[in-house]
Amino acid sequence: MKKVMIVDDEILIRETIRRCVDWEKEGFLYCGDASDGELALPIIEEQKPDILITDIKMPFMDGLELASIVHKEMPDIKIIVMSGHDEFRYAQAAIRLGVEDYCLKPISASEFIQLLRKVSRKIDEEQQLKRNQGMTKEKLLSDLCGGLIGTHEAIESAKKLSLPLASRFYRVAVLDIRIPDFARSQNDVLLNGIQGSIEQWVTPDADGLTFVRGRTELVRIFKSSFSENLSERLEQVGNRIRSELEEQYPCEITVGVGSLQERIQGIHVSYLEAQEDQYITRLTRQNKISLRETTYREKLDILLDRAGFLDFLKVGTPAKREAFVREFAEALKQIDWQSSLYGFYLLNDLTLEAFRVAKQWFRSPEEPTASLERLQQTLRQVSSWEDSLLYLNALLQQLWQWRVESSDKYGEIIDKVKSYIQAHYANDQLSLKDIAAHVRISPSHLSKICSQEMGHTLTEHLTQVRIRRAMELLRSTPNKTFEIAYEVGYSDPHYFSNLFKRLTGMTPKEYRNQDMTELRADRPRVMNDGS
Incomplete structure (x- = not known):
C-alpha cells in the first residue's frame, strides 16, 4: 500500500478527500494531513509518505515552498500539486520543482482515484x-x-x-x-583470467555458474540433471583445477567442494561446506609442505596407521581408547x-585428515574451523611423547562428541529457534544475528x-x-490490513500485501472475504416455522 498525505489549509477539502476514497480497497494508506507546509514537514519526516498532495496557496509555507524542500530532502516522494488557480505560471513553477502532476480544484473522486x-x-x-538495475549476476x-x-525471488531474478x-x-x-606480492597489482586481471579458464572447463553432462566473491575467492556453482556426475566426478575437481590453473597463473589455489544438494536453497549449505573444506584443504597442503621440509632435514620416516585411526574414530569406544592410543603412538x-617440529606437523596432518573424515560422517553442532583452531592451539603445547598421548585422546574425544551430538543436538537447536521466532516474529527488526545469539x-x-x-x-x-x-488475524479480527501487517512484523503494508498474495494466491482482503463467505455458507439454517 502506498502512503498518501494531504496538505491544504481548507479543512473541508482535506476531509472531503479523506472520505471520498476507500483507501484500503484502492491499495493506499491515508497517513495524515496538515493545514500548511510548516506543519506538514515533521509529519512527512515521520510518516514518509509515497505520495504527497499539496495545495499551492497556504499561509506560513505555501505548496511550492513545501514541494521544493521535500523534493530536495526526500526525492523519492511523488508530489501532486492542487490549485484553484488556473494560471500557467503556477504549473510552470510546479514542473520546475519536479512535481509529478498538477491538477485544478475541484476534482471528482473518480478523477482523483x-x-x-x-x-x-x-x-x-x-x-x-x-531492483532490476541493482540485481546483477x-x-x-x-x-x-x-x-x-529466497527461492521464488532467486528464480524471478x-x-x-x-x-x-x-x-x-x-x-x-x-x-x-593466493596471489604473491610481486603479482598483487594484477589481482583483478588474474581473477578474471582464472574465471575465464574455469568457464571453458565444464564437466561432462554438468554446467555451472562462476563468480568472484571477495578479493581472493572464486566460486563455481555446478549444476547437473544427474547426481552421479556431481557426486563422483567433482570429487576430483579440486586437484584438476588447481594443477591446471597453477601452471597457467602465478598463484596458489586451494579448492573446497561442498555436498550435493537438490534444492536451490541447498546452494547455501553446499557453499558453507565448500568453505570449510577449502579451509581444511589449505591447512593440509601447507602442513604437508612443512612436513616434507622437516623430514628432508631430519631424515625421519615415521609411518602412522592412519586408516586404523580413522576406523577407530568411526567404531571405537571410550573404554578401549587409551589402550588404542598408546599402541598407535608407539612410533x-x-x-x-x-x-x-616434526611431531607437530605429523599430528597436525592426522588431525586435518580426521576432521575431514568426521565432517563427512558426523554433523558438528559448531563450526569445525573453531574446534580445529582450539585443537591446534593445544597441539602447539605438546612437548613430549606423553603429551602426544593426551592430545590424541583429546582429539578422539572431541570428534566422538560430534558423533553423539549429531544424533540429537540439532533437534534441540531447531526447537529453540522455532520458539524464539514464535515469540518475536512481530519485531520487524528480527534478524538471523539475533536468533543466532539466542x-x-x-x-x-x-x-x-x-x-x-x-x-x-x-x-x-x-x-x-x-x-x-496474519491469516489467523484476518479471520478472527476486524483489524485493517495495515494494522495486521504491523502486528506480524511488517512495517511496510504494501510489501506485506504483495507477499501475502504471492504465498496464498489472494490479497489479504480477498482472503478475508472468502473466509467470511465460507462461514456464511456453513452457518446452520434456521427453519422459519412461525414458532
Missing part, C-alpha cells in the same frame, strides 16, 4: 527498475551462497538476468586464490619433541543447520510464521 493510480504505477515501475549468485535470498539457474542437482566449489617415541551459534552455521534440518531457510520459516499469523 485515477490520478493516484497513475502515480502509484509510476512508483512501482521505478522500484522495479531499481554476481549479486544474485553471492546472495544464493550467502543464504540471503535469474529469469530477468537470463541465467539458467534451474537444475535437479547443485554442488558448490570454492577456490581460494612417535623416536621424535625429539623439544628441538623438532541459541549461541554463529549466524552462518545456524543458517546451514536450519537449511539442512527444516528444508528451507530461516527467512522462509519466519515468513511462513508471519503469514500464518
Whole structure:
C-alpha cells in the first residue's frame, strides 16, 4: 500500500478527500494531513509518505515552498500539486520543482482515484527498475551462497538476468586464490583470467555458474540433471583445477567442494561446506609442505596407521581408547619433541585428515574451523611423547562428541529457534544475528543447520510464521490490513500485501472475504416455522 498525505489549509477539502476514497480497497494508506507546509514537514519526516498532495496557496509555507524542500530532502516522494488557480505560471513553477502532476480544484473522486493510480504505477515501475538495475549476476549468485535470498525471488531474478539457474542437482566449489606480492597489482586481471579458464572447463553432462566473491575467492556453482556426475566426478575437481590453473597463473589455489544438494536453497549449505573444506584443504597442503621440509632435514620416516585411526574414530569406544592410543603412538617415541617440529606437523596432518573424515560422517553442532583452531592451539603445547598421548585422546574425544551430538543436538537447536521466532516474529527488526545469539551459534552455521534440518531457510520459516499469523488475524479480527501487517512484523503494508498474495494466491482482503463467505455458507439454517 502506498502512503498518501494531504496538505491544504481548507479543512473541508482535506476531509472531503479523506472520505471520498476507500483507501484500503484502492491499495493506499491515508497517513495524515496538515493545514500548511510548516506543519506538514515533521509529519512527512515521520510518516514518509509515497505520495504527497499539496495545495499551492497556504499561509506560513505555501505548496511550492513545501514541494521544493521535500523534493530536495526526500526525492523519492511523488508530489501532486492542487490549485484553484488556473494560471500557467503556477504549473510552470510546479514542473520546475519536479512535481509529478498538477491538477485544478475541484476534482471528482473518480478523477482523483485515477490520478493516484497513475502515480502509484509510476512508483512501482521505478522500484522495479531499481531492483532490476541493482540485481546483477554476481549479486544474485553471492546472495544464493550467502543464504540471503529466497527461492521464488532467486528464480524471478535469474529469469530477468537470463541465467539458467534451474537444475535437479547443485554442488558448490570454492577456490581460494593466493596471489604473491610481486603479482598483487594484477589481482583483478588474474581473477578474471582464472574465471575465464574455469568457464571453458565444464564437466561432462554438468554446467555451472562462476563468480568472484571477495578479493581472493572464486566460486563455481555446478549444476547437473544427474547426481552421479556431481557426486563422483567433482570429487576430483579440486586437484584438476588447481594443477591446471597453477601452471597457467602465478598463484596458489586451494579448492573446497561442498555436498550435493537438490534444492536451490541447498546452494547455501553446499557453499558453507565448500568453505570449510577449502579451509581444511589449505591447512593440509601447507602442513604437508612443512612436513616434507622437516623430514628432508631430519631424515625421519615415521609411518602412522592412519586408516586404523580413522576406523577407530568411526567404531571405537571410550573404554578401549587409551589402550588404542598408546599402541598407535608407539612410533612417535623416536621424535625429539623439544628441538623438532616434526611431531607437530605429523599430528597436525592426522588431525586435518580426521576432521575431514568426521565432517563427512558426523554433523558438528559448531563450526569445525573453531574446534580445529582450539585443537591446534593445544597441539602447539605438546612437548613430549606423553603429551602426544593426551592430545590424541583429546582429539578422539572431541570428534566422538560430534558423533553423539549429531544424533540429537540439532533437534534441540531447531526447537529453540522455532520458539524464539514464535515469540518475536512481530519485531520487524528480527534478524538471523539475533536468533543466532539466542541459541549461541554463529549466524552462518545456524543458517546451514536450519537449511539442512527444516528444508528451507530461516527467512522462509519466519515468513511462513508471519503469514500464518496474519491469516489467523484476518479471520478472527476486524483489524485493517495495515494494522495486521504491523502486528506480524511488517512495517511496510504494501510489501506485506504483495507477499501475502504471492504465498496464498489472494490479497489479504480477498482472503478475508472468502473466509467470511465460507462461514456464511456453513452457518446452520434456521427453519422459519412461525414458532
